[in-house]
Amino acid sequence: MIIHTKEPFNAEPSLARLRASSITAQPDFYVRSHGKIPQLDEKTHRLHVAGEVRTPLDLSITELRDRFTLSTVTAVMQCAGNRRLDMQAVKPTSGDPWAPGAIGNAEWTGVSLADVLQAAGASAEPGLHVAFEACDEIEMPDEGRFNYGVSIPIGKAMSPEVLLAFEMNGEALAREHGYPLRVVVPGFAGVRSPKWLTAIIVQDRPSDNHMQQRDYKLVPAEMTANTVNWDQGITIYDMPLNSAICEPAARAEMKAGLATLRGYAIATAREVVRVDVSIDGGRNWRQAELEHDAEAPWSWSFWTATVDLPKGEHELAVRAWDSAGQTQPAQPDDTWNFKGYLSAAWHRVHVSAT
Amino acid sequence: MIIHTKEPFNAEPSLARLRASSITAQPDFYVRSHGKIPQLDEKTHRLHVAGEVRTPLDLSITELRDRFTLSTVTAVMQCAGNRRLDMQAVKPTSGDPWAPGAIGNAEWTGVSLADVLQAAGASAEPGLHVAFEACDEIEMPDEGRFNYGVSIPIGKAMSPEVLLAFEMNGEALAREHGYPLRVVVPGFAGVRSPKWLTAIIVQDRPSDNHMQQRDYKLVPAEMTANTVNWDQGITIYDMPLNSAICEPAARAEMKAGLATLRGYAIATAREVVRVDVSIDGGRNWRQAELEHDAEAPWSWSFWTATVDLPKGEHELAVRAWDSAGQTQPAQPDDTWNFKGYLSAAWHRVHVSAT
Structure with missing residues (x-):
């Protein structure tokens, strides 16, 4: 821990x-x-x-x-x-x-x-x-x-x-x-x-x-x-739509080529209907595969995406969409508050591939 | 019409x-x-x-x-x-x-x-x-x-x-x-x-x-x-959180000084809990007053805000927050799709004050 x-x-x-x-x-x-x-x-x-x-x-x-x-x-x-x-x-x-x-x-x-x-x-x-x-x-x-x-x-x-x-x-x-x-x-x-x-x-x-x-x-x-x-x-009662990249870790040094991104997404009382991932900080997106236990509506969704990482520095990003067609804000600046609650902007992870 | x-x-x-x-x-x-x-x-x-x-x-x-x-x-x-x-x-x-x-x-x-x-x-x-x-x-x-x-x-x-x-x-x-x-x-x-x-x-x-x-x-x-x-x-079934500035109209020419902004916000099955307005394109925000008929949960919320507009060009903006602490994306680029559905980024209206 x-x-x-x-x-x-x-x-x-x-x-x-x-x-x-x-x-x-x-x-x-x-x-x-x-x-x-x-x-x-x-x-x-x-x-x-x-x-x-x-x-x-x-x-x-x-x-x-x-x-x-x-x-x-x-x-x-x-x-x-x-x-x-x-x-x-x-x-x-x-x-x-x-x-x-x-x-x-x-x-x-x-x-x-x-x-x-x-x-x-x-x-x-x-x-x-x-x-x-x-x-x-x-x-x-x-x-x-x-x-x-x-x-x-x-x-x-x-x-x-x-x-x-x-x-x-x-x-x-x-x-x-x-x-x-x-x-x-x-x-x-x-x-x-x-x-x-x-x-x-x-x-x-x-x-x-x-x-x-x-x-x-x-x-x-x-x-x-x-x-x-x-x-x-x-x-604060209900929580907002959120998602995170769990793997790779922030600042990971990776091999260039195919890489698997994994994470979670959560929409509380709604459903996560899509998760997009990006390897260029959100300029281009592709859809991740979602796993959700339909019998467990209060559970999270796990997602997995395979991407092709060229050599160099990359900003990985993830965002989820819920069943009302809502998605996450792009920047943490957009929702900043002095208590630091409900931080739910696109999660970004910097990695380098060699 | x-x-x-x-x-x-x-x-x-x-x-x-x-x-x-x-x-x-x-x-x-x-x-x-x-x-x-x-x-x-x-x-x-x-x-x-x-x-x-x-x-x-x-x-x-x-x-x-x-x-x-x-x-x-x-x-x-x-x-x-x-x-x-x-x-x-x-x-x-x-x-x-x-x-x-x-x-x-x-x-x-x-x-x-x-x-x-x-x-x-x-x-x-x-x-x-x-x-x-x-x-x-x-x-x-x-x-x-x-x-x-x-x-x-x-x-x-x-x-x-x-x-x-x-x-x-x-x-x-x-x-x-x-x-x-x-x-x-x-x-x-x-x-x-x-x-x-x-x-x-x-x-x-x-x-x-x-x-x-x-x-x-x-x-x-x-x-x-x-x-x-x-x-x-x-x-598309449920609709996302959205809000709009209805007054002033886009490209309005206004008198500098106190001005009243009016609009609507809608959170479908959730509740609109806050509406923020900005006169500088979203760099600074203040809260609008909300009117909502508690007996009509499927109705929209009307909002009103009085702002002090200096002389010059202004980008007014509005965004709503729902009862799960979710808010709207900042830019329409973030949710663009070729059918043009669910356009729900901050609504921006350009006005000039003389």
Whole structure:
């Protein structure tokens, strides 16, 4: 793993390792944490369900497993800061310099959040929000200490793909991935899928936690850390269309001739319908071959393209198209923001061929 | 109306007229037709429902109105070639040079397609398609004469927003808008919403009509009319995020000082969450004010921005952001295709201020 910070622990795999398997093994799965990784025990851990519900619940992990039907969803989890490195090349941003590895795809097993909310007699009235509280503790200079918390709109919370998960790829969640219980909200930025979950509150407004209100928003390009008005930021839920070249690696020295490019593309709730690759920085394109598991709509698409690389320096580039005919912006300048979120311009990799 | 061709009749309104009302009046609504506008009579017109259905139907307009619940949906209709003019500035394409006026928003009244399919006992099996046949006749050099036909996937056909419509804005459909019966598929390109509808066929494959198979596909940039392989094109259903400046008009001569910019933005099934405007070709941006009717999710958003224009020449630009944090590409070069479809780069308008 490429470790960005040791505490809180933030790390991503190498891109070649990421691209080796469509299901990302737990040890290769990026870790984004905001505080110390909690030491929890599934025998004593409890989940509270409260707020606008008829019957508040207080459940152990065993009770969750026994009372509700288990289901498995294959879904990508990705950090809102994935590929921030490319945005930092334009102008500095806050946050860790994530390469395109702050993403992974896993088979998540757990119980449906909708089932648990229904058991609690939660209202599904539009306009409600489902807030999550977790037991990781965050310390911030101006905010003091607080526990991690975020929320999602009730409509998404009631969707069948949203899980309270115990397992990743058929194994118990590793500590750094949220043992013994985490939320998995397919399609949404990782920030909305808290690890180490302790409480679910149904309420008439988004979470008032720092993480919801004063972070993880898309702010206009002209705002800086000093001038930011968080109320003008757009809360990041669904993630944009994105793609990356995983092989060859950046600055690779290659043999001239036929070369195979490999990577991933992701369109969250939409479908990736085409991936174009270029060996001349986007002047000319050709189409890559796509692999997508039709049974796993929340999964990513892997792509492969064979190109003929002449001797010399090359700028490889990739861009994806989604089922609404949308494609990615060309330049990271076009979407720069001081938090470095949603970096989704064409991914470019410089290589030399001899 | 700005008339592109008289026969078939293809015309769009001026942008100032388009922006004058969030609901577009019938006489201001763009017309895209592929053949002569049929002369039909609602007293004798009939609709057939056949294919993979338990009970084929043969209904008059009166029977449609009497047997099914009427509903009204406010929705944008837009041509896949809207804003083609901007793509043609890069390199010639086929098709009419539509400005950003090949779009309109109306209150459509009719019956739910899903209700009619259910009455016919249609299967809702994924993988099925609902083909539409219409009575406008098209003549093409290599194809001879044929009737207009297209299809949509069954999942969309069964969605409650899809109508068989008789009325636009509380009036009978005008002849050029499909009297006495048309399909309205909110979110999808206009090509999938046939006018002058005569038949609905549930089948295991997309329509084999020319319109479905050898037109209205997104093809890669390197294909031309001579080299096109339609099987590699992506059928255009959902439309991409788009926005346009309606006022001031292109090449307007304005007074220096405060000026109001007005336009529209559309994100089909998503939401427009932000619109940025620029007076320096996209180097600096500010946010426009958005108006959106929350009760009308298939409607467009109107936007307004007041800017201070110094004396001189200016390139005004607009771009929208959707609820997944996606934005439009900067340059029409980035998405050019020989058919000129899905032209959705930043809309730019040159003005001079004295």
